[in-house]
Amino acid sequence: MNKKSQTKSNTGDEPDNISRRNFLQGSLKALTALAAIELGAAGLLFLRARSLDGEYGGIMTVGKVEDFTPGSVVEYEDGNFFLVRVEDGGFMAVYRRCPHLGCTVQWVAKKQKFFCPCHAASFDPYGEFENQPVARALDTFKVFFEDDMVKVDTSQMRTREHHSAQDISYQS
Amino acid sequence: MQNTKLTWIQKILVKDKKERKNIVTVANNLVMHLHPARVPAAALDFKYTWGLGGISTVLVVLLGLTGLLLMFRYDARVDYAYLSIQALETQIQFGSLIRAVHHWSANLLVITTALHLLRVFFTGSYKQGRSTNWIIGLVLFFLALISNFTGYLLPWDQLAYWAITVSTNLMSYIPVIGFEMRNFFLGGPQVGQNALSNFYALHVVFVPFLLIIILSYHFWKVRKNGGISQPIQKENQRVSYVQTLPNLVRVEYAAALVVIVVIVLWSMIKPAPLGPIANPFNSPNPAKAAWYFLGLQELLLHMQPLAVLGLVAVLGGVLVLTPFFDKEEEDIGLYFRSPVGKRAAMWGALLGLNLTPIIVLLDEYWIDLLAWMPGVPASISTGWVPFLTTLMVMAVIYAVFRSTRVYQTKKANHSEAVLGVFAFIVVALLVxxxxGIFFRGPNMAFVLPF
Incomplete structure (x- = not known):
């Protein structure tokens, strides 16, 4: 397009009319924006998809029911949980990861508490939280029984706000 | 190469032949082109800038060079990362030294850029059209932290693993997008190979690339804004100029040499730390973040993560917005604005120095928000309550500065009061x-460092 026709088309009598040049320029901008969005979305999807699968294992058999004395806490490093047998004989599998910021909690037998070394969160043997950094109890795994054996389903983690009696499993 | 000739006006202004030659040299030299041919004599006053921008730049160059060398020897796979660092430390000639220079330069960069930020804030150097460069500077500071943070994971030792676990989990508390965001950066729900690959790519390509581009813009903008900030001249005063070559360049060379010598000597005495290999099943006790995040970690002991994030966001937002609400220009280039500002800053700092340890101790031994507010959700009692209280304290400090006679008969104006609150925040964070560094031991309980 030479200069003359350009000025003519830009200063047309009807201002509503979009000149061919303006239209092409506008379309180019819109297409560039679209391409940028597409590239961004493709990049996000490219990076995201890798690991959406779970971090947990399957069902673990941990031992005979009688092997655990009431009031005991046993750590299972492979399963990432503590098996707690509460005083009245019920079982809980308490996930070792602190619900605060993900550190591994430790069982301190002397104080009968779980302690997180990262931000001093502490939990009672039921996993209930006791001080300010955290806002929820330790997560648990489902415990069930087969032929007098204690089994823990580590494929699914159960989150909870507070401890409740329903979180404890009993051998019927 | 193109050759600049002096214009006739420069020829009239500059009589000295040697000076003319120097001006041509500056104009024809790429590196020298960062500077104008002549700078105000007052801008060379070391006690004004402390050379912090320049020192940071030297550190960035050092980091680039040593980082490149380290890349040749580092293996970003979880099974080999730690081994490759061990090899650097024990087998490879100069491996330990190069890693130490990289490590200490990175740590020092956090300090020098933070001090640079403080210098610019305390001299009001974000005024007179410098608001854009102030924000660019904040972005650069953030990038320096991100580089440190992403580099922290690479040695794959216990320190690295748990520091990154904790800080990325912190991210998951951001409302709505936090959880997705953390999983995106880690490439999964936990720190593993995907996280290492991500952090490696971010650390060696993405962040440095951004840094170089934005840093160039930062430099260019300093010149575009008419050089570094200076106090406004009285009417009959004339600014005296000196030649960049040799006056400014000489100072820069000297500062760069001192920085390099200090870093290398220090690195020879103290190698970069390397803990035991990462063990996802066992957090060390105590598990501490990198030292520059320990102030935040300390806050995390007292309130919920979202409250801490909220405070950081508020502080960041206020820093970004500062130049748009503090527009009084007559105090630019003066440390602490005025005698009033000086006094406000002093009071703010003293308050931060005293109030912070008192509140920390009270919270440790007496305050128990959860027990005091039974039935109230923890997100309120240990989240909103401490968050709003902290903001309230700052608002009260501001209001007091505005309404009382801070210095002689004068009350603080907005700029001076903000300065006082800022001094309070800085000192409180330092405390x-x-x-976090010295008084927290196993289980994050209080210990004495001596």
């Missing part, structure tokens, strides 16, 4: 950091 929190010191508590």
């Amino acid at each position: 929190l950091t010191a508590i």
Whole structure:
């Protein structure tokens, strides 16, 4: 397009009319924006998809029911949980990861508490939280029984706000 | 190469032949082109800038060079990362030294850029059209932290693993997008190979690339804004100029040499730390973040993560917005604005120095928000309550500065009051950091460092 026709088309009598040049320029901008969005979305999807699968294992058999004395806490490093047998004989599998910021909690037998070394969160043997950094109890795994054996389903983690009696499993 | 000729006006202004030659040299030299041919004599006053921008630049160059060398020897796979660092430390000639220079330069960069930020804030150097460069500078500071943070994971030792676990989990508390965001950066729900690959790519390509581009813009903008900030001249005063070559360049060379010598000597005495290999099943006790995040970690002991994030966001937002609400220009280039500002800053700092340890101790031994507010959700009692209280304290400090006679008969204006609150925040953060570094032992309980 030479200069003359350009000025003519830009200063047309009807201002509503979009000149061919303006239209092409506008379309180019819109297409560039679209391409940028597409590239961004493709990049996000490219990076995201890798690991959406779970971090947990399957069902673990941990031992005979009688092997655990009431009031005991046993750590299972492979399963990432503590098996707690509460005083009245019920079982809980308490996930070792602190619900605060993900550190591994430790069982301190002397104080009968779980302690997180990262931000001093502490939990009672039921996993209930006791001080300010955290806002929820330790997560648990489902415990069930087969032929007098204690089994823990580590494929699914159960989150909870507070401890409740329903979180404890009993051998019927 | 193109050759600049002096214009006739420069020829009239500059009589000295040697000076003319120097001006041509500056104009024809790429590196020298960062500077104008002549700078105000007052801008060379070391006690004004402390050379912090320049020192940071030297550190960035050092980091680039040593980082490149380290890349040749580092293996970003979880099974080999730690081994490759061990090899650097024990087998490879100069491996330990190069890693130490990289490590200490990175740590020092956090300090020098933070001090640079403080210098610019305390001299009001974000005024007179410098608001854009102030924000660019904040972005650069953030990038320096991100580089440190992403580099922290690479040695794959216990320190690295748990520091990154904790800080990325912190991210998951951001409302709505936090959880997705953390999983995106880690490439999964936990720190593993995907996280290492991500952090490696971010650390060696993405962040440095951004840094170089934005840093160039930062430099260019300093010149575009008419050089570094200076106090406004009285009417009959004339600014005296000196030649960049040799006056400014000489100072820069000297500062760069001192920085390099200090870093290398220090690195020879103290190699970069390397803990035991990462063990996802066992957090060390105590598990501490990198030292520059320990102030935040200390805050995390007292309130919920979202409250801490909220405070950081508020502080960041206020820093970004500062130049748009503090527009009084007559105090630019003066440390602490005025005698009033000086006094406000002093009071703010003293308050931060005293109030912070008192509150930390009270919270440790007496305050128990959860027990005091039974039935109230923890997100309120240990989230909103401490968050709003902290903001309230700052608002009260501001209001007091505005309404009382801070210095002689004068009350603080907005700029001076903000300065006082800022001094309070800075000192409070420093105190929190010191508590986190020196006074926290196993189970994050209080210990004495001596």
